[in-house]
Amino acid sequence: MSYTIAVAGKGGVGKSTIAALLIRALAEKSREIVLAVDADPNSNLGEKLGVKVDKTIGDLREDLLKKADEIPAGTSKQEFVRYQIQLALVEGDQFDLLTMGRPEGPGCYCYINNILRTFMDELIDDYAYIVIDNEAGMEHLSRRTTRKMDKLIVVSDATKLGIDTAVRIKKLAEEMKIEIKSNMLIINRSPMEFHGIVEAAINAGRFQEVRKVPNDKKIEELAMAGEPLTKLDSTSPAFRAIKEITRDIA
Numbered sequence: 001m002s003y004t005i006a007v008a009g010k011g012g013v014g015k016s017t018i019a020a021l022l023i024r025a026l027a028e029k030s031r032e033i034v035l036a037v038d039a040d041p042n043s044n045l046g047e048k049l050g051v052k053v054d055k056t057i058g059d060l061r062e063d064l065l066k067k068a069d070e071i072p073a074g075t076s077k078q079e080f081v082r083y084q085i086q087l088a089l090v091e092g093d094q095f096d097l098l099t100m101g102r103p104e105g106p107g108c109y110c111y112i113n114n115i116l117r118t119f120m121d122e123l124i125d126d127y128a129y130i131v132i133d134n135e136a137g138m139e140h141l142s143r144r145t146t147r148k149m150d151k152l153i154v155v156s157d158a159t160k161l162g163i164d165t166a167v168r169i170k171k172l173a174e175e176m177k178i179e180i181k182s183n184m185l186i187i188n189r190s191p192m193e194f195h196g197i198v199e200a201a202i203n204a205g206r207f208q209e210v211r212k213v214p215n216d217k218k219i220e221e222l223a224m225a226g227e228p229l230t231k232l233d234s235t236s237p238a239f240r241a242i243k244e245i246t247r248d249i250a
């Protein structure tokens with residue numbers, strides 16, 4: 001059985017950074033390849049992980065819709081889609097990355113979506129850990145990529161607005177028909193102590209767990225230079241905090 005972690009939160013709080021560090025920490029812990037899913041239409045998890053993404057599932061969906069009659073003779077539609085998904089899977093040392101890309105446009109996607117869903121479900125079973133980096137906000141929680149999750153990690157900065165958004169995301173996820181086994185709030189770029197107002201907002205949020213990840217100068221430098229997080233060495237304080245978090249994950 002695979003263990004799925006979905007990372008959500010307000011814009012720019014560090015969701016993709018946390019997702020990338022989680023992927024590395026889980027791969028090191030389990031010595032297995034982690035499935036990384038970039039569910040943000042404005043995809044950049046590939047860049048953070050240091051790999052190039054040529055084809056997204058969104059591109060694949062459009063191609064299939066346009067070229068439905070061009071499927072090579074002797075190949076069933078299912079086999080063709082399976083082959084295409086394999087092409088969209090980018091292999092790294094510690095992960096396989098699937099980039100969802102743009103959401104579907106107008107048109108009849110039911111048939112394609114059904115095949116895609118079946119293969120995604122099959123694919124997911126091959127991995128011990130799946131980490132989904134979501135877009136900012138909460139609308140995506142209703143999409144198919146996040147139907148069931150073992151852990152919802154909501155990332156926030158140490159501001160009242162960030163925490164309030166995090167709490168709203170958690171509540172919305174609970175109200176939807178998504179099965180969520182556990183939740184955690186990560187305060188990213190966290191100061192040593194919180195403002196009293198922030199502290200109160202965190203407590204009112206009733207997250208099962210609250211963890212802190214410190215600001216990391218090296219992450220700032222890498223981001224400025226457009227370098228991937230794979231260049232971060234294992235002494236990085238942010239990575240150490242993430243490793244600590246993954247220690248307690250199944």
Ligand SMILES: Nc1ncnc2c1ncn2[C@@H]1O[C@H](COP(=O)(O)OP(=O)(O)OP(=O)(O)O)[C@@H](O)[C@H]1O
Pocket residue numbers: 009010011012013014015016017018040135136188189213214215216217219220223238
């Ligand atoms: N712990 C940290 N220390 C230093 N810099 C950080 C840390 N976490 C994130 N950052 C920086 O903050 C910026 C935003 O991070 P990131 O892209 O991960 O956020 P995001 O929530 O995924 O954004 P978006 O909503 O656009 O998807 C990046 O420049 C990143 O390098």
Ligand SMILES: [Mg+2]
Pocket residue numbers: 015016017040044133134
């Ligand atoms: Mg992001």
